[in-house]
Amino acid sequence: MYLLDQRIIFPPVQSADEDGLLAIGGDLSTERLLLAYRQGIFPWYNEDEPICWWCPDPRxxxxxxxxxxxxxxxxxxxxxxxxxxxxxxxxxxxxxxxxxxxxxxxxxxxxxxxxxxxxxxxxxxxxxxxxxxxxxxxxxxxxxxxxxxxxxxxxxxxxxxxxxxxxxxxxxxxxxxxxxxxxxxxxxxxxxxxxxxxxxxxxxxxxxxxxxxx
The missing domain is CATH 3.40.630.70 (Leucyl/phenylalanyl-tRNA-protein transferase, C-terminal domain)
Structure with a gap:
């Protein structure tokens, strides 16, 4: 599982697991969110969890x-x-x-x-x-x-x-x-x-x- 840090990057979406989970961590800054959406990635997680980023297949x-x-x-x-x-x-x-x-x-x-x-x-x-x-x-x-x-x-x-x-x-x-x-x-x-x-x-x-x- 890819762990995000302060850098505004994401791994290739093809590396997501079978459920579509791609990465965890990072933040919800405008820059990161816009990059995510441009690459087909979205955040979805419970409040007591780290940020989870998804790109399921199929979509x-x-x-x-x-x-x-x-x-x-x-x-x-x-x-x-x-x-x-x-x-x-x-x-x-x-x-x-x-x-x-x-x-x-x-x-x-x-x-x-x-x-x-x-x-x-x-x-x-x-x-x-x-x-x-x-x-x-x-x-x-x-x-x-x-x-x-x-x-x-x-x-x-x-x-x-x-x-x-x-x-x-x-x-x-x-x-x-x-x-x-x-x-x-x-x-x-x-x-x-x-x-x-x-x-x-x-x-x-x-x-x-x-x-x-x-």
């Missing part, structure tokens, strides 16, 4: 043109059942992603250090949030990193049925208009598979990043 992704919208969601979108916004409540979105209960999940990987690091990325224009509002209250949303024509999704939350799905679909449609050509979903979820996400090989994923992140 779970969504090509915006393959987004699947069900009939029921098309109706919600047509009726503007929620109010949609981008980058108006980043701090609230990441806080809700941290605190919202998820069935079968104990605790959260979004520690105060993670919140601080990604808020700094937001302030520097790299991290973005998409929000769904109902009667003036934030009820769903997501956040992630935008580099070039790639969006790296990090987490989402929902307090009302379909709120996060509404925000996700609206944001993907907007990103497609902005020429974003790949959404990194990192690891499999049935929820995102229902929206069109699929597995691709890590080598293919890295090649796409090299083409889309200038």
């Amino acid at each position: 779970f992704v969504l090509f915006p043109g393959e987004l699947k919208v069900s009939k029921s969601m098309k109706s919600l979108l047509k009726n503007n059942s929620f109010t949609f916004s981008v980058n108006t409540a980043f701090a609230e979105v990441i806080e809700n992603c941290k605190t919202t209960y998820r069935e079968g999940q104990h605790g959260t990987w979004i520690s105060p250090d993670v919140q601080k690091a990604y808020t700094t990325l937001h302030e520097k224009g790299f991290a973005h949030s998409a929000e769904a509002w109902l009667d003036g209250k934030l009820v769903g949303g997501l956040y992630g990193i935008r580099l070039g024509d790639v969006f790296f999704g990090e987490s989402m939350f929902s307090h009302v049925s379909n709120a996060s799905k509404f925000a996700f679909i609206k944001y993907i449609q907007q990103l497609q208009q902005e020429n974003v050509r790949l959404i990194d979903c990192q690891v499999y979820t049935a929820h995102l598979q229902s929206l069109g996400a699929k597995m691709i090989g890590r080598d293919s994923f890295i090649k796409i990043l090299q083409d889309l992140i200038v």
